[in-house]
Amino acid sequence: QVQLVESGGGLVQPGGSLRLSCAASGSIFSIYAMGWYRQAPGKQRELVAGMTNDGSTNYADSVKGRFTISRDNAKNTVYLQMNSLKPEDTAVYYCFADDLIATMRYWGQGTQVTVSS
Numbered sequence: 001q002v003q004l005v006e007s008g009g010g011l012v013q014p015g016g017s018l019r020l021s022c023a024a025s026g027s028i029f030s031i032y033a034m035g036w037y038r039q040a041p042g043k044q045r046e047l048v049a050g051m052t053n054d055g056s057t058n059y060a061d062s063v064k065g066r067f068t069i070s071r072d073n074a075k076n077t078v079y080l081q082m083n084s085l086k087p088e089d090t091a092v093y094y095c096f097a098d099d100l101i102a103t104m105r106y107w108g109q110g111t112q113v114t115v116s117s
Contacts, residue, residue, distance in 0.1 A: 002026045002106040004095045009111030012085055016115070020080040022095030022108055030101035034078040035069060038091035038113075048093065049080060063089075085115045 008020040024031065035050030049059045049069040057069055068081040078095065095108035 002028055002031065002097050002099060004097055004106055004108035006093070006095045006108040006111040009093060009113045011114045011116065013117050014086060014115055016085050017081070017083045018085065018113060019082065020093055020095075020111060020113075022078045022080075024076045024078075024097055027099075027102075028076055028097075030099050031097045032100045033098040034071065035096055036078075036080050036093055037096060038089075038093045039110075040088075040091040043091075045094070050096075051078065082113070085113075087115045089113060090115050 003025045004022055006020060006022045008018060010018060012018050033050055033052045036048040037045045038048050039045040047060055048063055049057065049067055051057045051069045051071055059067060066084045069078065071078045091113060092110040093113050094110045097106045
């Protein structure tokens with residue numbers, strides 16, 4: 001089992017920045033990718049950014065150039081730096097971790113990000 005604990009959400013004005021953190025614990029030795037999804041009210045959950053163990057990253061087109069995913073392996077933590085935030089970035093952000101051996105995806109509890117003036 002893998003446990004994911006997120007932090008860093010909140011209310012920010014348009015154009016502002018936030019950094020989300022997701023700390024993994026438990027059976028983390030077989031995790032090969034981590035990242036973030038988000039879900040806005042009335043919409044499907046969508047991938048925001050992901051990162052594999054070899055450092056490969058991918059981003060949703062809507063966040064490219066504004067969001068950056070990074071990982072601190074020593075702390076088993078993945079981060080999402082969000083800059084130039086827009087109201088349409090408002091959503092619950094969920095951390096995920098993909099387990100290669102268990103072939104399953106773990107989810108965090110979600111953290112609310114609200115971009116509003």
